[in-house]
Amino acid sequence: MSTQTTTAFHYDVAVLGLGYVGIPLAVGFAEGGCRTLGFDVDTERVASLRSGISPLTTVPSERITPLAAQGLLSFTTEKDELSRSAAIIICVPTPLRTHLDPDIGFILDAGREIAPYLRPGMLVSLESSTYPGTTRQDLCKVLEEGSGLKAGIDFCLAFSPEREDPGNPKSLLSEMPKVVGGLTPECLARAVALYSMAVKKVVPVSTCDTAEAVKLTENIFRFINIALVNELKRIYTAMGIDIWEVIDAAKTKPFGFMPFYPGVGVGGHCIPIDPYYLTWKAREYNIDTRFIQLAGQINRGMPYFAVSRLVDALNTQGKSAQGSRILILGVAYKPDIPDDRESPSYEVMDLLRDKGAVIDYHDPNIPEITAHGGGREWAGKTSVALNAEMLAEYDAAIICTPHHGVDYSLLAEYLPLVVDACNIVPKDGKARVIPA
Numbered sequence: 001m002s003t004q005t006t007t008a009f010h011y012d013v014a015v016l017g018l019g020y021v022g023i024p025l026a027v028g029f030a031e032g033g034c035r036t037l038g039f040d041v042d043t044e045r046v047a048s049l050r051s052g053i054s055p056l057t058t059v060p061s062e063r064i065t066p067l068a069a070q071g072l073l074s075f076t077t078e079k080d081e082l083s084r085s086a087a088i089i090i091c092v093p094t095p096l097r098t099h100l101d102p103d104i105g106f107i108l109d110a111g112r113e114i115a116p117y118l119r120p121g122m123l124v125s126l127e128s129s130t131y132p133g134t135t136r137q138d139l140c141k142v143l144e145e146g147s148g149l150k151a152g153i154d155f156c157l158a159f160s161p162e163r164e165d166p167g168n169p170k171s172l173l174s175e176m177p178k179v180v181g182g183l184t185p186e187c188l189a190r191a192v193a194l195y196s197m198a199v200k201k202v203v204p205v206s207t208c209d210t211a212e213a214v215k216l217t218e219n220i221f222r223f224i225n226i227a228l229v230n231e232l233k234r235i236y237t238a239m240g241i242d243i244w245e246v247i248d249a250a251k252t253k254p255f256g257f258m259p260f261y262p263g264v265g266v267g268g269h270c271i272p273i274d275p276y277y278l279t280w281k282a283r284e285y286n287i288d289t290r291f292i293q294l295a296g297q298i299n300r301g302m303p304y305f306a307v308s309r310l311v312d313a314l315n316t317q318g319k320s321a322q323g324s325r326i327l328i329l330g331v332a333y334k335p336d337i338p339d340d341r342e343s344p345s346y347e348v349m350d351l352l353r354d355k356g357a358v359i360d361y362h363d364p365n366i367p368e369i370t371a372h373g374g375g376r377e378w379a380g381k382t383s384v385a386l387n388a389e390m391l392a393e394y395d396a397a398i399i400c401t402p403h404h405g406v407d408y409s410l411l412a413e414y415l416p417l418v419v420d421a422c423n424i425v426p427k428d429g430k431a432r433v434i435p436a
Contacts, residue, residue: 008121011037011074013194014085016110018045018075020269020339021127021162022091023059028173030073031063032198037085038075049075057338057365058166083117087194089125090114090139091162093269100276100296104130104138111139115146123156123190125180129215129274131281135159135208136183152184158191159208161215167337177201181211219274220292225260226271227295230302233262237435244423244435264400264421264436265302265344267333267374272299272342302421303347306398309436310419311355314396317417322356325394327384329411330401331363331375338365345400346375360384360394364403388414398436399424 015026018040026038040046048055052065067073082088092106107128114124124143126135135158140151151157160180165171178199182188188204195202205211233243243262251259266272275296279289311321333343340346349359361369363383371379384390391410396417399408402424411418412429421436 009084009086011035011085012197013037013087013089014039014082015089015091016040016082016114017091018042018049019091019093020056020058020166021164023049023054023056024164025089025091025127025162025173026073027059027063027067029198030067032174033072034197035071036067036073037081038073039077039079039082040075041077043077046075046077079113080117082114083119086121087123087125087190088114089127089160091127094128094130094273094277096273096276100279102131102277102280104134107134107139108142111142112146115143118143118147118149118155120149120154123158123187123194125158125160125191125194127160127162129161129219129270129277130212131216131277132209132212133281134212135181140183152187156187156190157183157208158187159211160191160195161211161218163218166339167334173198174200177203179203179205179211179214181205181208183208213278216274216278219270220278222260223266223271223275223299224291224295225258226262226266227298229260229262230265231298233435234305242435262421263302263344264306264348264398266299267341267343267345268339269341303344303351306348306400306419306421306436307351307355309434310352310396310398310417313417313419313432313434319395320356321352323358324396325358325360326352327391327394327397327415328359328361329363329397329399329406329408330403331361331369332365332401332403333374335401335403336365336405340366340369340374343374343401346378348398348400349375349378362386362406363401364405386410391415 012034013029014037015022016039018038026036030036052061054061054064090110092110095103097103126139140157144151149155158180160178163176178195180191180195180202182191192202192204236243247259250257275292279292282289314321328345328349331340331343331345353359368382369375369378391414397411397415398419399422402422408425412426412431415431418425418431419434419436425433427433
């Protein structure tokens with residue numbers, strides 16, 4: 001391979017895409033002592049980061065400022081700056097199309113942006129979740145066509161799945177084992193060397209395809225097990241059995257059981273999306289992924305289950321969903337984060353709105369729903385206060401996301417009805433608390 005020493009480059013690594021994955025990654029590399037460049041086309045976001053202000057609560061501004069002062073972390077919107085980095089890591093979204101087909105357009109666009117600035121000896125690593133073969137075939141093709149260079153000969157190519165756990169203070173780049181697969185053995189060695197600069201444990205695998213499959217497997221595992229407990233919740237609820245008590249008792253078994261917890265569905269950028277990337281790719285091999293598809297049907301049905309529980313409970317009180325004022329607790333997809341991507345809370349809100357209910361929400365982490373989040377149809381709606389006076393205006397509430405720091409005892413005291421999908425509302429108050 002034609003190589004250049006990293007000393008010929010100004011930066012050790014450039015991170016393309018400064019979102020929920022890219023910012024923690026860039027900061028983690030800089031904290032590991034790497035000269036790191038963050039690139040994004042969003043001028044406002046880059047300007048904010050340059051001023052030391054983090055747009056993510058999961059990455060405090062206090063982590064960014066000293067790194068910038070030491071010259072370890074810089075941000076830019078200038079594409080030609082990418083040519084000054086020994087390695088470029090791609091962190092862009094991989095959404096689904098309307099019919100649950102993969103959309104790798106952001107990956108291909110990123111490859112086309114990078115290609116003119118590739119230099120011999122550089123490494124390109126993809127971290128976006130995708131189906132096996134994306135790095136080796138799709139990304140490789142656009143990089144080679146746009147640069148005139150040959151992957152595995154003139155530059156290195158690798159895949160390393162991100163393992164971010166937003167809201168978990170222990171989720172630090174340096175502490176999270178990093179899986180890496182390369183196009184060739186030399187590509188793998190380069191990628192292992194890069195990630196070893198910032199991560200304590202790197203886990204090399206044989207190919208890019210294998211590394212891509214690792215990411216899908218991790219999230220499909222969660223997707224299917226969440227579907228299992230969601231189905232058990234519906235069965236046990238009909239039997240009058242508390243699923244939460246069942247899980248708490250079952251998890252005392254020291255082997256053979258791992259606790260998963262039910263809810264109103266699954267959210268976030270990975271778990272509701274990644275399984276369908278494998279389902280789509282499997283069709284190429286004439287394989288029907290019935291287990292994954294069944295899990296998807298169960299998880300997508302949970303908002304309907306929660307709404308049906310509310311409607312039935314209102315009916316027993318002589319009320320209709322139409323005209324009722326309903327408060328949604330939590331629109332983020334998981335507790336204690338400001339991220340509402342693919343949040344099932346919005347499906348709950350849509351279903352209730354379609355039944356004629358008047359909807360408000362309370363979420364301390366999302367004060368206003370934006371058009372860039374998961375609830376575009378609700379953009380502009382703001383979180384209401386949570387106090388006795390405000391709660392007196394509502395007929396019921398549904399708990400969708402159990403944020404810490406919310407006084408759920410207020411709901412039990414001042415609302416006539418609470419549908420609790422998270423087992424968090426006290427049951428000794430005045431409210432009728434219905435599990436969902």
